[in-house]
Amino acid sequence: MLTVIIGGSGSGKSAFAENIVIARGNYRRIYIATMEIFDDECRKRVDRHRKMRSDKMFETIESPTHLENVSVASDCIVLLECMSNLVANEIFSPNGRNKRTADVICDGVEKLNRMSRDLFIVTNDVFSDIVNYDAETENYIKILGEINCRLAAMADEVYEVVSGLVVKFK
Protein backbone atom coordinates (compact mmCIF):
# COMPACT_ATOMS: atom_id res chain seq x y z
CA MET A 1 0.00 0.00 0.00
CA LEU A 2 1.34 3.41 -1.02
CA THR A 3 0.78 6.64 0.90
CA VAL A 4 1.98 10.08 -0.26
CA ILE A 5 2.45 12.90 2.24
CA ILE A 6 3.02 16.44 0.99
CA GLY A 7 3.62 19.67 2.87
CA GLY A 8 5.67 22.84 2.93
CA SER A 9 8.83 23.45 4.91
CA GLY A 10 8.25 23.06 8.65
CA SER A 11 4.64 21.95 8.12
CA GLY A 12 4.98 18.91 10.36
CA LYS A 13 4.88 16.40 7.48
CA SER A 14 7.85 14.36 8.79
CA ALA A 15 6.40 14.02 12.27
CA PHE A 16 3.05 12.95 10.81
CA ALA A 17 4.79 10.43 8.54
CA GLU A 18 6.79 8.90 11.40
CA ASN A 19 3.70 8.69 13.61
CA ILE A 20 1.57 7.04 10.95
CA VAL A 21 4.32 4.44 10.36
CA ILE A 22 4.62 3.72 14.08
CA ALA A 23 0.82 3.47 14.35
CA ARG A 24 0.88 0.61 11.83
CA GLY A 25 2.26 -1.57 14.61
CA ASN A 26 5.29 -3.62 15.40
CA TYR A 27 6.71 -4.28 11.96
CA ARG A 28 10.29 -3.78 10.84
CA ARG A 29 10.69 -0.09 10.02
CA ILE A 30 12.98 1.02 7.24
CA TYR A 31 13.81 4.66 6.64
CA ILE A 32 15.13 5.57 3.20
CA ALA A 33 17.19 8.73 3.55
CA THR A 34 17.77 10.62 0.32
CA MET A 35 20.16 13.39 1.30
CA GLU A 36 23.52 13.36 -0.41
CA ILE A 37 26.39 13.68 2.07
CA PHE A 38 28.88 16.31 0.89
CA ASP A 39 30.88 17.12 4.01
CA ASP A 40 31.29 16.76 7.76
CA GLU A 41 28.39 19.07 8.48
CA CYS A 42 26.04 16.86 6.46
CA ARG A 43 27.50 13.76 8.11
CA LYS A 44 26.87 15.15 11.61
CA ARG A 45 23.31 16.11 10.76
CA VAL A 46 22.66 12.68 9.27
CA ASP A 47 24.18 10.93 12.31
CA ARG A 48 21.95 12.96 14.63
CA HIS A 49 18.83 12.09 12.62
CA ARG A 50 19.83 8.42 12.50
CA LYS A 51 20.19 8.38 16.27
CA MET A 52 16.79 10.05 16.75
CA ARG A 53 15.15 7.52 14.46
CA SER A 54 16.87 4.52 15.97
CA ASP A 55 15.06 5.33 19.21
CA LYS A 56 11.88 4.84 17.19
CA MET A 57 13.20 1.54 15.86
CA PHE A 58 13.89 2.69 12.32
CA GLU A 59 16.75 1.16 10.35
CA THR A 60 18.24 3.64 7.88
CA ILE A 61 19.12 2.94 4.25
CA GLU A 62 20.80 5.76 2.38
CA SER A 63 19.73 6.21 -1.22
CA PRO A 64 20.59 9.62 -2.67
CA THR A 65 20.07 8.20 -6.20
CA HIS A 66 19.13 4.82 -7.73
CA LEU A 67 16.08 4.10 -5.62
CA GLU A 68 15.37 1.03 -7.77
CA ASN A 69 18.44 -0.69 -6.29
CA VAL A 70 17.05 -0.56 -2.74
CA SER A 71 15.91 -3.92 -1.53
CA VAL A 72 13.78 -4.58 1.57
CA ALA A 73 12.11 -7.63 3.08
CA SER A 74 8.39 -8.13 2.45
CA ASP A 75 7.37 -7.61 6.08
CA CYS A 76 8.87 -4.10 6.22
CA ILE A 77 7.16 -0.75 6.52
CA VAL A 78 9.17 1.77 4.55
CA LEU A 79 9.33 5.53 4.93
CA LEU A 80 11.09 7.47 2.17
CA GLU A 81 12.07 11.04 2.97
CA CYS A 82 12.27 13.29 1.10
CA MET A 83 11.27 12.97 -2.56
CA SER A 84 12.45 16.53 -3.27
CA ASN A 85 16.05 15.56 -2.36
CA LEU A 86 15.96 12.39 -4.40
CA VAL A 87 14.70 14.30 -7.45
CA ALA A 88 17.37 16.99 -7.05
CA ASN A 89 20.09 14.34 -6.79
CA GLU A 90 18.87 12.46 -9.87
CA ILE A 91 18.79 15.70 -11.87
CA PHE A 92 21.92 17.48 -10.66
CA SER A 93 24.34 14.91 -9.23
CA PRO A 94 26.96 13.24 -11.47
CA ASN A 95 25.45 9.85 -10.49
CA GLY A 96 21.95 10.96 -11.43
CA ARG A 97 19.92 10.07 -14.50
CA ASN A 98 18.94 13.64 -15.37
CA LYS A 99 16.37 13.49 -18.20
CA ARG A 100 15.11 10.07 -17.17
CA THR A 101 14.53 11.20 -13.57
CA ALA A 102 10.72 11.01 -13.50
CA ASP A 103 10.59 7.53 -15.03
CA VAL A 104 13.40 5.97 -12.96
CA ILE A 105 11.95 7.34 -9.71
CA CYS A 106 8.37 6.27 -10.45
CA ASP A 107 9.63 2.80 -11.42
CA GLY A 108 11.70 2.65 -8.21
CA VAL A 109 8.67 3.58 -6.11
CA GLU A 110 6.49 1.01 -7.83
CA LYS A 111 9.07 -1.69 -7.22
CA LEU A 112 9.54 -0.73 -3.58
CA ASN A 113 5.79 -0.63 -3.04
CA ARG A 114 5.40 -4.14 -4.41
CA MET A 115 8.32 -5.40 -2.34
CA SER A 116 7.35 -3.96 1.05
CA ARG A 117 4.34 -4.25 3.28
CA ASP A 118 3.58 -0.52 3.23
CA LEU A 119 5.41 2.39 1.64
CA PHE A 120 5.14 6.01 2.80
CA ILE A 121 6.64 8.83 0.75
CA VAL A 122 7.21 12.35 2.04
CA THR A 123 7.40 15.06 -0.60
CA ASN A 124 7.74 18.79 -0.58
CA ASP A 125 5.37 21.56 -1.63
CA VAL A 126 7.52 24.04 -3.57
CA PHE A 127 4.95 25.04 -6.18
CA SER A 128 3.17 28.11 -4.89
CA ASP A 129 5.86 30.74 -5.22
CA ILE A 130 5.88 33.38 -7.94
CA VAL A 131 7.75 31.58 -10.69
CA ASN A 132 10.74 33.52 -11.93
CA TYR A 133 13.49 31.04 -11.28
CA ASP A 134 16.35 30.22 -13.63
CA ALA A 135 15.66 27.53 -16.24
CA GLU A 136 17.44 24.75 -14.28
CA THR A 137 15.42 25.35 -11.13
CA GLU A 138 12.21 25.71 -13.11
CA ASN A 139 12.91 22.34 -14.73
CA TYR A 140 13.49 20.80 -11.31
CA ILE A 141 10.17 22.14 -10.01
CA LYS A 142 8.39 20.85 -13.10
CA ILE A 143 9.81 17.34 -12.73
CA LEU A 144 9.05 17.20 -9.00
CA GLY A 145 5.47 18.31 -9.80
CA GLU A 146 5.13 15.59 -12.42
CA ILE A 147 6.46 12.93 -10.05
CA ASN A 148 4.12 14.07 -7.26
CA CYS A 149 1.11 13.77 -9.59
CA ARG A 150 2.19 10.34 -10.83
CA LEU A 151 2.81 9.03 -7.31
CA ALA A 152 -0.50 10.47 -6.07
CA ALA A 153 -2.31 8.74 -8.95
CA MET A 154 -0.62 5.46 -7.97
CA ALA A 155 -1.20 5.95 -4.23
CA ASP A 156 -3.94 4.50 -2.04
CA GLU A 157 -3.86 7.52 0.24
CA VAL A 158 -2.65 11.12 -0.19
CA TYR A 159 -2.33 13.58 2.69
CA GLU A 160 -1.36 17.22 2.85
CA VAL A 161 0.05 18.57 6.12
CA VAL A 162 -0.55 22.25 6.93
CA SER A 163 0.55 23.75 10.25
CA GLY A 164 0.74 20.25 11.67
CA LEU A 165 -2.86 19.56 10.61
CA VAL A 166 -3.62 16.77 8.20
CA VAL A 167 -5.88 17.13 5.15
CA LYS A 168 -6.82 13.93 3.36
CA PHE A 169 -6.95 14.33 -0.44
CA LYS A 170 -7.37 10.66 -1.26
Next chain:
Amino acid sequence: MILVIGGAYCGKSHFIKSKYNIEDKDIIDGEELCVHNIEQYKVINNLEKYIEKVLSDNDNVNEQLDILLLNLQDSNMIVEMREIGSGVVPIDRFDRLYRECVGRFSCAIAKKAEAVYRVVCGLGMKIK
Protein backbone atom coordinates in the same frame (compact mmCIF):
# COMPACT_ATOMS: atom_id res chain seq x y z
CA MET B 1 -18.34 29.92 -12.89
CA ILE B 2 -15.86 27.47 -11.39
CA LEU B 3 -12.41 28.36 -10.07
CA VAL B 4 -9.57 25.83 -9.98
CA ILE B 5 -6.50 26.96 -8.10
CA GLY B 6 -3.19 25.32 -7.23
CA GLY B 7 0.58 25.65 -7.46
CA ALA B 8 2.69 25.23 -10.58
CA TYR B 9 2.87 21.78 -12.20
CA CYS B 10 0.28 20.36 -9.79
CA GLY B 11 -1.95 18.84 -12.46
CA LYS B 12 -4.66 21.54 -12.58
CA SER B 13 -5.27 21.24 -16.33
CA HIS B 14 -5.38 17.48 -16.18
CA PHE B 15 -7.88 17.68 -13.31
CA ILE B 16 -10.15 20.05 -15.29
CA LYS B 17 -9.95 18.05 -18.52
CA SER B 18 -10.84 14.76 -16.90
CA LYS B 19 -13.51 16.10 -14.52
CA TYR B 20 -15.38 18.22 -17.06
CA ASN B 21 -14.60 16.32 -20.25
CA ILE B 22 -12.86 19.27 -21.90
CA GLU B 23 -11.03 19.21 -25.22
CA ASP B 24 -8.05 21.36 -26.13
CA LYS B 25 -10.13 23.51 -28.50
CA ASP B 26 -12.33 24.60 -25.56
CA ILE B 27 -9.35 26.07 -23.70
CA ILE B 28 -7.85 29.52 -24.04
CA ASP B 29 -4.64 30.55 -22.34
CA GLY B 30 -4.64 33.71 -20.22
CA GLU B 31 -1.90 35.10 -22.42
CA GLU B 32 -4.18 35.04 -25.48
CA LEU B 33 -7.37 35.99 -23.73
CA CYS B 34 -9.26 39.13 -24.61
CA VAL B 35 -12.61 39.97 -23.08
CA HIS B 36 -14.40 39.82 -26.47
CA ASN B 37 -13.47 36.25 -27.32
CA ILE B 38 -14.34 34.65 -23.99
CA GLU B 39 -17.66 33.15 -25.11
CA GLN B 40 -16.02 30.79 -27.59
CA TYR B 41 -14.34 28.86 -24.80
CA LYS B 42 -15.19 26.73 -21.78
CA VAL B 43 -11.93 27.05 -19.88
CA ILE B 44 -9.41 29.83 -19.25
CA ASN B 45 -5.99 28.41 -18.35
CA ASN B 46 -3.37 30.46 -16.51
CA LEU B 47 -5.57 33.45 -15.83
CA GLU B 48 -2.62 34.95 -13.95
CA LYS B 49 -0.94 35.48 -17.32
CA TYR B 50 -3.80 37.72 -18.44
CA ILE B 51 -3.26 39.79 -15.31
CA GLU B 52 0.46 39.95 -16.03
CA LYS B 53 -0.26 41.14 -19.56
CA VAL B 54 -2.68 43.85 -18.42
CA LEU B 55 -0.20 45.01 -15.79
CA SER B 56 2.74 45.19 -18.16
CA ASP B 57 0.66 47.01 -20.78
CA ASN B 58 0.13 49.65 -18.10
CA ASP B 59 -3.58 49.69 -18.73
CA ASN B 60 -5.94 50.61 -15.98
CA VAL B 61 -5.70 47.28 -14.21
CA ASN B 62 -8.65 47.59 -11.86
CA GLU B 63 -10.96 48.65 -14.65
CA GLN B 64 -9.79 45.84 -16.92
CA LEU B 65 -10.21 43.22 -14.23
CA ASP B 66 -13.65 44.54 -13.26
CA ILE B 67 -14.74 44.13 -16.88
CA LEU B 68 -13.35 40.60 -16.97
CA LEU B 69 -15.12 39.67 -13.75
CA LEU B 70 -18.42 41.05 -15.07
CA ASN B 71 -18.04 38.84 -18.13
CA LEU B 72 -17.19 35.78 -16.08
CA GLN B 73 -19.41 35.94 -13.04
CA ASP B 74 -22.65 34.53 -14.43
CA SER B 75 -21.02 32.35 -17.05
CA ASN B 76 -20.31 28.61 -17.06
CA MET B 77 -16.63 29.30 -17.48
CA ILE B 78 -13.99 27.22 -15.68
CA VAL B 79 -11.16 29.49 -14.61
CA GLU B 80 -7.76 27.99 -13.82
CA MET B 81 -5.28 30.07 -11.90
CA ARG B 82 -1.86 29.46 -10.40
CA GLU B 83 -1.22 30.08 -6.72
CA ILE B 84 1.88 32.32 -6.65
CA GLY B 85 1.46 33.99 -3.28
CA SER B 86 3.21 31.53 -0.97
CA GLY B 87 6.85 32.46 -1.42
CA VAL B 88 9.24 35.10 -0.15
CA VAL B 89 8.42 38.71 -1.10
CA PRO B 90 9.93 39.22 -4.59
CA ILE B 91 12.76 41.73 -4.98
CA ASP B 92 11.40 43.06 -8.24
CA ARG B 93 8.72 45.76 -7.92
CA PHE B 94 6.67 44.45 -10.83
CA ASP B 95 6.68 40.94 -9.39
CA ARG B 96 5.39 42.25 -6.06
CA LEU B 97 2.56 44.10 -7.76
CA TYR B 98 1.75 41.15 -10.01
CA ARG B 99 1.74 38.68 -7.12
CA GLU B 100 -0.57 40.86 -5.04
CA CYS B 101 -2.89 41.46 -7.97
CA VAL B 102 -3.22 37.75 -8.76
CA GLY B 103 -4.03 36.99 -5.12
CA ARG B 104 -6.67 39.73 -4.87
CA PHE B 105 -8.28 38.74 -8.14
CA SER B 106 -8.46 35.09 -7.14
CA CYS B 107 -10.39 36.24 -4.03
CA ALA B 108 -12.80 38.24 -6.20
CA ILE B 109 -13.36 35.27 -8.51
CA ALA B 110 -13.75 32.81 -5.64
CA LYS B 111 -16.40 35.05 -4.10
CA LYS B 112 -18.52 34.93 -7.25
CA ALA B 113 -17.78 31.31 -8.18
CA GLU B 114 -20.32 28.59 -7.53
CA ALA B 115 -17.51 26.14 -6.78
CA VAL B 116 -13.81 26.44 -6.01
CA TYR B 117 -11.35 23.55 -6.20
CA ARG B 118 -7.81 23.47 -4.91
CA VAL B 119 -5.52 20.98 -6.67
CA VAL B 120 -2.61 19.20 -4.94
CA CYS B 121 -0.70 16.39 -6.66
CA GLY B 122 -3.35 16.26 -9.39
CA LEU B 123 -6.16 15.71 -6.86
CA GLY B 124 -8.86 18.35 -6.48
CA MET B 125 -10.45 19.30 -3.18
CA LYS B 126 -13.63 21.35 -3.16
CA ILE B 127 -13.07 24.30 -0.84
CA LYS B 128 -16.27 26.11 -1.81
